[in-house]
Amino acid sequence: EGGSRGGERIAVADRRRPTGAPSLLQWESELSTALEGGQLRLHYQPVLDLRSGAVAGAEALIRWQHPVRGLLTPAAFLPAAEVTGQITALGRWVTNAACRSLHAADTALPAAGFRLAVNASPRELHHPEFVTSLRQAMSAADVDPHRLCVEVTEASLISDLGEISAVLQQIRDLGVRVAVDDFGTGFSSLAYLHRLPVDTLKIDQSFVKTMTTTSAGDVIVAHVIGLAHSLGLSVTAEGIETSHQQQRLHDLGCDHGQGYALGRPRPTLTVA
Numbered sequence: 561e562g563g564s565r566g567g568e569r570i571a572v573a574d575r576r577r578p579t580g581a582p583s584l585l586q587w588e589s590e591l592s593t594a595l596e597g598g599q600l601r602l603h604y605q606p607v608l609d610l611r612s613g614a615v616a617g618a619e620a621l622i623r624w625q626h627p628v629r630g631l632l633t634p635a636a637f638l639p640a641a642e643v644t645g646q647i648t649a650l651g652r653w654v655t656n657a658a659c660r661s662l663h664a665a666d667t668a669l670p671a672a673g674f675r676l677a678v679n680a681s682p683r684e685l686h687h688p689e690f691v692t693s694l695r696q697a698m699s700a701a702d703v704d705p706h707r708l709c710v711e712v713t714e715a716s717l718i719s720d721l722g723e724i725s726a727v728l729q730q731i732r733d734l735g736v737r738v739a740v741d742d743f744g745t746g747f748s749s750l751a752y753l754h755r756l757p758v759d760t761l762k763i764d765q766s767f768v769k770t771m772t773t774t775s776a777g778d779v780i781v782a783h784v785i786g787l788a789h790s791l792g793l794s795v796t797a798e799g800i801e802t803s804h805q806q807q808r809l810h811d812l813g814c815d816h817g818q819g820y821a822l823g824r825p826r827p828t829l830t831v832a
């Protein structure tokens with residue numbers, strides 16, 4: 561009985577998988593090759609100070625230069641890496657590579673302000689060695705913790721608030737900033753926000769998209785900015801694609817902005 565159910569499940573999985581798309585086992589082996597064979601890349605998207613227009617930092621975004629499938633974005637392979645557990649190794653690669661590029665840019669970095677953000681998935685944050693490997697990455701590359709920020713998605717805060725809170729506090733104790741990514745998409749952490757050890761809210765790009773086309777969108781963004789500021793947090797808007805959106809966010813007092821209108825992710829870290 562179990563056998564036939566299992567067989568059916570595999571058949572269903574196979575039908576769902578488009579021809580030529582890798583199975584989980586293939587992903588696992590190809591991701592190992594990627595990690596060992598230097599196929600991973602970081603692209604860097606500038607974060608601008610919306611008042612001055614100056615570069616305030618950047619966000620590191622992982623890419624996979626796949627030998628056959630070309631340059632892959634995270635949506636194509638991070639879900640598989642989460643399932644196989646390789647996300648931990650990937651995340652370590654990301655923090656190490658981010659610290660190395662900060663070190664390489666060192667003399668070009670402005671004395672104050674420039675900060676590089678790395679993304680961490682819930683599974684990475686829950687790993688007992690996360691904070692240790694972050695500290696090791698910074699010390700190996702001789703990077704000042706104030707140059708770094710860790711972005712965690714709002715959704716990841718919901719699963720286990722107490723445990724995540726403790727990890728975020730340890731990150732901040734190192735001197736590294738913490739940002740809540742995709743804010744507004746995770747539903748329930750609003751009530752807990754004042755208890756979370758975080759520095760920055762990143763307004764999800766879906767709100768930025770609707771803000772200039774619907775009055776509700778504009779109201780939501782205005783209130784998130786007000787909420788963040790009243791809690792003593794800074795605000796970054798994601799996904800700014802038009803100068804109209806940029807202007808409106810500036811007028812609403814949004815601190816920082818990111819988006820194709822301000823700068824696309826690029827393979828090199830640009831500090832000015």
Ligand code: C2E
Pocket residue numbers: 605620621622633634635638651654678679680681711741742765798799800801818819820821825
């Ligand atoms: P995110 O952290 O919210 O990053 C912003 C995403 O929006 C990036 O997609 C960026 O390329 C894209 N973006 C930036 N400006 C615009 C814009 O104006 N319009 C539009 N439509 N998109 C814009 P990307 O690089 O594909 O990354 C997707 C997500 O994958 C990230 O969302 C983040 O959650 C995750 N991610 C990326 N790199 C890493 C990593 O190193 N580790 C982990 N755990 N997650 C990562």
Ligand code: MG
Pocket residue numbers: 619679711741
């Ligand atoms: Mg992010």
Ligand code: MG
Pocket residue numbers: 741742762764765798
């Ligand atoms: Mg985001």
Ligand code: MG
Pocket residue numbers: 742
């Ligand atoms: Mg996102």
